[in-house]
Amino acid sequence: MSKPSDLVQGTLDLLILKILALEPLNGWSIGERLRQVSSDVLHVSDGSLYPALHKLEQGGWIASEWKPSENNRRAKFYSLTKLGRSQLEKETADWTRLSRAISHVVKLKEA
């Protein structure tokens, strides 16, 4: 199980927002989906997932709703709000800029 520090600082929010942009999910499925789409590279720890979700919800970027999941168990589903979508765009742009800069630096030829 990877520790939260294994994820680049601050990217967890971005990842959650992106996953939820695809479709509303509950907490468990978010972690699973993230693992799947990253081909098992990105693991979010169970411990850090929920505080992050609650923080995003209180920030107004995601909204929650209790809905039946499989075998009629009730689960809390999160979805992206309008506010969240613009936040996602902003964070995505930031991330792209940052990762491009980092890869540029690490690819510098050594003398």
Next chain:
Amino acid sequence: MRLEHWSYILPLRLRSLFRHREVERELDEEIEYHLEKRIDAEKAKGLSAEDARYAALRAMDGMTQRKEECRQARGISAVESTMQDIRYGLRVLGKSPGFTAVAALSLALGIGANTAIFSLINAVMLRTLPVQNPEQLRVLGVTRGPDLEYGFTYNHYRQFREHNQSFQDLAASSPVRLSVSVDGQVEPAVAGQMVSGGYFSVLGVNAEVGRTIGAQDDRVPKGHPVAMISDGFWKRRFARDPGAIGRRILLDGAPFTVIGVTPPGFFGIDVGTAPDVWVSIMMQPVVMPDAEDWLGKPIKTDYWLRIVGRLKPGLSPAMALAEMEVLYRRYAVPDDDVQPKDKIGLAPASRGLSALRREFSEPLLILMTVVGLVLLIACANVASLLLARATARQSELAVRLAIGAGRGRLVRQLLVESLMLAALGGICGILLAYWGSEALLSFISRGRAAIALSLRPDPQVLGFTAAVSAITGILFGIAPALRATRLDLGPSLKSRFQAGGATRGPRLGNVLVIGQVALSLVLLIVAGLFVRSLAKLNGQDAGFPRESVLVMRVEPRGSDQRNLPGVSARLDGIYRGLLERVRAIPGVRAASMAGVNPTTLVTLHLAMKKPSTGELLRVNDIAVYPGYFSTLGIPFLAGRDFTADDFAVSARPAAVINESAARKLFPGENAAGKELRSEKPSRLFQVIGVVRDSHYSNLRGETQALAYLPFLLTPTGRGQMTLHVRIAGNPGAVAPLVQKAVQEIDKDAPLLEVRTLAAEVDAALMQERVIATLSSFFGAVALALAVVGLYGLMAFAVVRRSGEIGIRMAIGAQRRDVLWMVLRDTLALVGVGIAIGVPVALVAMRLASSRISGLLFGLSSGDPVAIGVAVVVMAMAAAVAGYLPARRAARVDPMVVLRNE
């Protein structure tokens, strides 16, 4: 964007605050769902059910902390945890009701005393008038003597109003006492105000019912017999009957029509008065038949009108002042008695005018300081209680620290407890204060016209109390809280079941007790100084007990209209007869009469010509009958007293002057036998005697130049006199006979009280008495608090040291040794407290008396008697506080203690 943001999160926040349980349940359910999923996943990997659950919990990495993080994300965890703290605090305080009661009582005394004094300060000095935009109001004054006075002649008022460009309008008013009769039934005399036509419009006050006195009521002298009544009078006398409007009432015998009722709480601009009747200033000669006609051409200048106004918008007070200064001189008539050195002043009137403010602002500020110190002592007291308790709670706190509570969180918890104690103290304090300030007000009101102040706690007072309580709570709570949470966990947990436990803490306790001793000693010394000063003021004696002089006002019918033809002569006859009668009463040694009570400042004055320069000087004149000086024990410096011959109509006008007047009028000469001329009316007097300045009319050592004149020679409308009777024996036996003699001269005259000179002086020394009494009271409270603190500390120390004491006794210490050991500790603390307190008191009093003149009379701020008595009282009280625990220590049974060890 921001708004949209809040529209998302506000409902969430509110929900987590008010649907707390539901939100918590949802959190549990959400996490539980996740755990089940994880367990299933682990099981699928082949783990047993139990191992899978462990793995799932491990993956959560600290379930409780994670949940707490989710709660924190909700952003209201501070509110939530404070509510938790409060619930917990309630339980803790409820568990030790004795401690809670003692602490709350200490605080209630401190906070209550502060609230009581503050509510008086608020009522007298801070509260704004209940009128429209009071901050725009300005009151005109003039500096004729040392102070700004607020009185003007009618001429000046009229000229100012007509010619000024600075004010939107000016209004005038003057207080008056009125006898009211409704339906032929005479009411007790009420306070009234004579007001100009613009008065109510300038103040922006409308009638509650009917109409206000307006411009149409301010045209012709004696021509507007209309009156407004106060809401209180309307309720009291007419049961709020709207039919009261239009009713006829008699004011001083003259018919008036009620035209309106003033709104509740309105009292004009004089704070501390409660006028019941308002009439037009045009009616002054009608409602004041005893005085001169101040609207016309009075013989004597009388500055009877207060002038208030609102400045025109955008005009600076300095410009208005400059204009009024010019008008004051340009339109003056000789009767206005304008002097070259007079200076016009303009004062904000938002808080009204008050004689009380001048009289009581210094005493109130002194008392505020005193009660501030009492509160500080109460704080130290409660702090040491909390400290002792924190030691007892050490194991509880250690456990909480050990299982992961942050120190900050614990400090907060303890502070919440202190704040709750402070709040409890504050609530009790408000109740105490309400009762206390009413008692204080009636104490101040004794022996004078009632002071009407609303002491109902208003937002200012409540805010003050809340702030004081909060500051108090933090003040006494912070040190014990910090101390209690600074723990070595190991020893604390280990000694959990041992008596005593850690020995840390007494240092701070010592400091707190020393502080209490020092502060209460300061208060005791200050109280002692005030008491001694009052005693000195009281002690300037005339060689006979003051209880043996009776004083009584005599007001036969018509005595207030002395200027009417024939009245003076008739009154003179009545008074001579009365004196004869009184002198014949058994037990009466001497009797005489004078125009004022012995302790009242004489306010009537005559212009007297200084013979050497011809300069006109103001000399206060007072009407007397023969025997006045011997009755009051005022000694003659030269010349002789009046005789009956001096009172004959044909006699040459004679005067007795006091030494101040002699110094002023005849500097360096022997005044007796000299001639003296008065102006307005012009009359030549012969000075037949010079007397020492009276002890009573200048109790605080101020001097007043006085001329004592035979009754018939004083030019005034006031013919009421005060009877002075010196008696032998018990006043209770003679007073009724004197009262009866007075009644016999006029059956219809109001029955007035006979008082002793001692009571008169008491009333005159009210300020000093209030300060001395209250500072003694608060000194006693402070002493009691300090003694309780000392006792608590020593008792606690004895319990803590019982093991040591047991061992000492086991190896041969005598009970006496143990007793002395504990007592010595107590006295050492008190000694340090005294060593700090005395210099602090000295410096404080020296500072205070350099700021406030006349603070102490006849003694220095380092008065050894006051300091000595205070130190002895403190030491004795401390010895008692230390003796009880010491005795308990001496009774320790070594066997019992050693077995416990």
